[in-house]
Amino acid sequence: MLNEEDKIRINRRAHMFKALAHPMRIFFLEKLKERSWCVCELAAEAGIQKSAASKHLSQLKDAGLVDDIKTGTQVEYTLTAPCVLELASCAEGTVLNNRKKQLGL
Numbered sequence: 001m002l003n004e005e006d007k008i009r010i011n012r013r014a015h016m017f018k019a020l021a022h023p024m025r026i027f028f029l030e031k032l033k034e035r036s037w038c039v040c041e042l043a044a045e046a047g048i049q050k051s052a053a054s055k056h057l058s059q060l061k062d063a064g065l066v067d068d069i070k071t072g073t074q075v076e077y078t079l080t081a082p083c084v085l086e087l088a089s090c091a092e093g094t095v096l097n098n099r100k101k102q103l104g105l
Helices: 004-019 023-034 039-046 050-062 083-103
Strands: 066-071 074-079
Touching (some): 023 066, 023 074, 050 066, 050 074
C-alpha cells in the first residue's frame, strides 16, 4: 500500500508528465533550452496567439519546469529543468528501438 509520501511523489511526477503531454509545450521547452524567451517571441516562433502561448507556459510553470521573470510589461521564461529534455530524448530513443525490433528492422 502506498504511504502518503509515495502518493505525493507519484502525483507530483504525474503532474509533470501531464504538463509535457502537448507538442507545443515540448516545442517551448526545446526553445527555452537555447535561451530565455518572452511570451510574444515564443508565440511568434510557434505561429500561435500570445494568449495560447501564455496558457501553455503557465502549465509548464505550474509543473515547475519553467520559471518567469517579469520585466516591465514583458514576461520572459527560462527553463528550470533541462534534464526533462534528456529524459524525453532517452525515452524516445528506447521507444524507436523497440518499434524497430517489433517490425523486424
